[in-house]
Amino acid sequence: MELLTYWKILRKRLLLIVLLILVAEFGAVYYVVSRVPLYSTTTTMIITPSAMGSLLSYQVNLTLGPLANTYIQYMGTRSFGEMVAARMPVEISSAEVLRSIQAEFVRDTQIFRITATHRNPEVAQMLANTTAQMLIDANTERQLSQQEARLAAQRSPEALARQKQMNDLIAVLQDELNYYDDQIRTLDNEIRNLEQGPQSVETTQRTLELRDRILQYRTERIGVLTSLAETQNALSSAFEEPSSDVDTIVVVDPALLPVVARQRDFLQPMVAALVAALALGFGLAWLLEYLDYTVKTPEELDELFGMPTQGAIAGVGGGNGDQGRGLALVTATDPRSPVAEAFRALRTSVRMAGVDGPVHSLMVTSAGPGEGKTFVASNLAVVFAQEGRRTILVDLDLRKPQVGARFGLRREPGFSNLVVDRELAVEHCLQATAIPHLLVIAAGTIPPHPSELLGSVRAGEVIEQIKALADMVIFDTAPAATVTDALLVVPHMDGALQVVDAGSTRRDLALRCKALLERAGARLLGPVLNRVEAGDLGYYANYYSYGGYYHEEAEEAKGGFWRGRGGRRAAPVRESALPAAPQPARPAVASRMAGAREKGGRVSDGG
Template identity: 30%
Template sequence: MPDFIFFAHFLRRRAWLLLAAPILYGLVAFGWSQRLAPVYQAQAMLQVSPASLSSGDIGAIAASERLASTYAQIIVQPATLEATIARLSQNGAAPTWPLAVTAEPIRETQLIRLRVEGPSPAAAAQVADAVAQTFIETNRMRQVARFAASKTNLEQQMAALETQIKQEAAGSASSEVLSRLRQSLSALTASYETVRLAEAQASDNVTVVQPARASARPLRPRPLFNALAAAIVGLTMALAAALLLEALDDRLNSAERVTAAIALPVLATVGRSSGLDQSGLVISQAPHSAAAEAYRMLRANLRFTSLDRPLRTLSVVSAEPGEGKTTTAANLAVALAHAGQRVILVDADLRRPRLHTVFGVSNNLGLTTALLPDGGPLTAHLQPTAVPGLHLLTSGPQPPNPAELVGSERMVALLSDLRQAADVIVLDTPPVLAVADAALLAHASDATLLVVDAQGTRRRSAQRAMALLTTAGAHVVGAVLNRLPLPAGTYGQYYGPTAP
């Protein structure tokens, strides 16, 4: 299931590329194919006959099959094609396009399949027939020339033998000598007839069994096929590019990536919220929204993480500034107060405090004044909020030495006093990688929550923050994936207000 979820998130993030590339490739291939001149193909069939008297002789048939393979090679040789062009030129039909001729023997037959391409069905068929006839005539002439030498030699021997027989008969030759000469003449005559018969059979051993036929549909281009093939190529390239982008993208923009990078469970996923004021208190301003429900889910999941270890103080940290830790701390504190708990929210970011702005209160008194030796009782520095059960301890005036102040014994004593005054203490700390304050506060807390910005936090930053927290001895219970873009309507309608 995690692999399926990761793949689903991957498809959603890269959908634009995975859809645009095949569509673009397909359209370009289709348009390019439409502009190409059509090419048609004609096909003719030739048969190579056995050269022996007995056409059913297995050896002769096997020889014909081997000969068909040889003839297929000869047909496509330049000499044959040049002779074909010359033949067509005599009739004023010379091809004006480069000849594309293929010939292949059909296995376990005496047939040769001849294919020719042309700009029209008629032109392709005409050239195919011309190639076939040219080869047949050339082959016949070749066979005639091959047997001519044998015939001439036999004719000369026969003429010489006849002259010798006449001379011997006119002289005193014995009948035995004449009989032997006549037998030799008969043997030569038989050989001559055999050569003549072989010449006749060999010269006509190739015939056209199927004249050239061309399909009315062009062989190429095939716009739809080319578009489909290009779309597949585009999809393949887009998938490769998407995987490369995914590998190069080190943002922690999914729960799976967060868990894989820092080995923490994601306790809540908070989507982007719109229509809120600068406070960002979505749980108060939009209690039925998906983001508000995410903070309530965070509240519930935190309880599950602290079944064996009481959670009285919780530090909310982030790796870098601007990743949403203050908004998370404020909304979580409100959610805990809504559950009936007494909550004190502490602004421990002494360098860039924001909680007094979020809740619209004064920052004249706060954490720094409570840590003074003559600061007075803790209650004098706490400020009530509009949320029942939630009190705020702002940062107070900015001190010259925040790290020394946060790491002092007075801070430890103050945290102890805060535990006595409330059920849960939520600390909004500085960024972990910016200053040492966050690690000190996390060490002093019962649990730490790491906020990850789905659009800004990088893998290496989160890992460095986790390393620092681990070195400090912090008990990091989980992460909050913040500002995750959610498809419209995925949660909003479900968590919308219901009728009374």
């Protein structure tokens, strides 16, 4: 997924993310403000390790660190909390004690601090001082008990027997050491006497033998001496008198009664709330995007249909399914607008689709109601008529007809009347509009069974008669995936456009409609994406950017883009600004069309 796609997802759900952030931040502020104020106070102590005078400065630091950390860990145990709670003059649980106290060792010093935090300042003071005294008492009691246990172990019968054995062993080793010393001394004297007397080969040989024996005795003496030293050290460490030095803790600054509550910490909760809101917002944005089974961009529609999208129409007027009734005929009321330019681009796409075969009759349908098929069919008919081509717009949606109302025309007589009444001529059902070269055939009387009517042979004959009267005939049909009406007229059409409502039509429903049209033999020119968000236009955005520039330039040239000195933008021309269309189906129109057919000329509707 590209970065642009991620950005579009975030921008689409930006309101949700901002709302979550605001809720989270207000919640964090409320949490901090609603909490009971807390009071803190500190007891300061000095730790002095045993035999500190015999230690060097760096040795003191090495000893104090592990000792202080031991005290900190000990103060976090359940047994210590229970002892402090039992000594407190007020009722308090051991769990609350452990939550309320905090120990800190100041590095490279002998300072040790105990801080107590509680909603009651008096309890905080008592808790800090009681904890400090409890630590001192527990430390002293622990060391004294260790000394007493060591003395008791030294005075036990087993220890005394072991001491006697070790003393006997020392005596034996000492006697053996004395023996080797005597032997070495005797041999040294003998060697000295031999060296002072007459020298011979025998005396030299004897001297060498004596020296070898001295070397052997000295080696054995070293082994005895090592055993003697180890035995003496073991006896000394096991039975020496316990040292009177102990690790001491002294209070130098007892805790005072706090009079000012701790400052409320807004930063940490608000940062945590912001991070949580962003994570939740991004997660929800991706989840909603994943669960959104609709098409929103032309690129997605291309991939879904496996064919190019013929047109992308931006939302007009913010209306409902009618795309804002006041702007339903935007190509007529505002022909220089970007949306009108998009319909002209759609007209070009339809014309270019005629390379494989001319497109003189075009059906416009959709998967379901409310997707804007009537809006697309009406405006596409207008742009074809504006090109100077004889155009007829036929309302084949016999269940919910809307074409006549869009142009302010009567619904009867119309297509259904032509099918039922064979004596009624097509020319008598043609209604002129305010747009030159554009005629409309309304739906007519709504039949009880539209499918049977549209599937009849007579309906096909009427469609062929209408097609013979114009250069382009556009049929607004019923939704193809909802009812079978549109599929019944497919054989009479040169092409079909399927309107897909961006962000509304489900992918599976759009594909089902496409499959139904293709199964019926329709020549599907491609889909038209309707009501596209401005940020989702994709490669169609160029039509809107250039069309918007062209529209503004034209408005400025006319002096209608800005109004007055205040710089207020003029309201767009709405459908009500169109000249009223002639309502009756005039015989003159029919006669002119018949004459035009005979002469091969074009029909003028008098508009």
